[in-house]
Amino acid sequence: MILIALGSNLKGAYATSEAVLEAAIQALAAHGIKLVARSAIYQTRPIGPRGQGDYLNMVIRVSTVKPPRSLLKILHKIELEMGRERRIRWGARIIDLDLIDYRGLKHRATPILPHPRLHQRGFVLRPLRDVAPGWRHPVSQLTVEELLQALPTQMRVGIGRRA
Secondary structure (H helix, E strand, C coil): CEEEEEEECCCCCCCCHHHHHHHHHHHHHHCCCEEEEECCCEEECCCCCCCCCCEEEEEEEEECCCCHHHHHHHHHHHHHHCCCCCCCCCCCCCCEEEEEEECCCCECCCCCECCCCHHHCHHHHHHHHHHCCCCECCCCCCEHHHHHHHCCHHHHCCEEECC
16 A cells, blocks of 8 residues: 655645645556545644645555655655745645655665554545545555554644545
8 A cells, every 4th residue: 555645734726725736646547657546625723834824635545656766756756846835844834745654665765664653644644534535554454543542632633534
């Protein structure tokens, strides 16, 4: 199973952040990455600098023959093409594409797999549960539900499913 997290809190040249997420999914398809499943879109408070708007987050499950490093390069290329600027860590962004898991691979070099902070992020775990309810963290072997329950309360609140 290959999982990618998507997030946006700036619309840039797009009509809405929802349109940004859809454009990213289409860009992945243009690179031969097949969409298998998609989560609902969740509206979440930012964890970075103050003053930025809420994020829209989702997780998709994809299929590709591309190896992890090539897939990560494609994710970064799409971010750049869509207008992402990497100025401030955890700052506002048009699009964020994170490779969360690649078939359970454990890898310490680029890309680090599974994503090193995914177990700390309700905004990833909640939509991940939508597309892979039986998923287990490749290192801890905890289920997505167990990881959600282990989050501190402040990391669980402010995560709402969009209508």
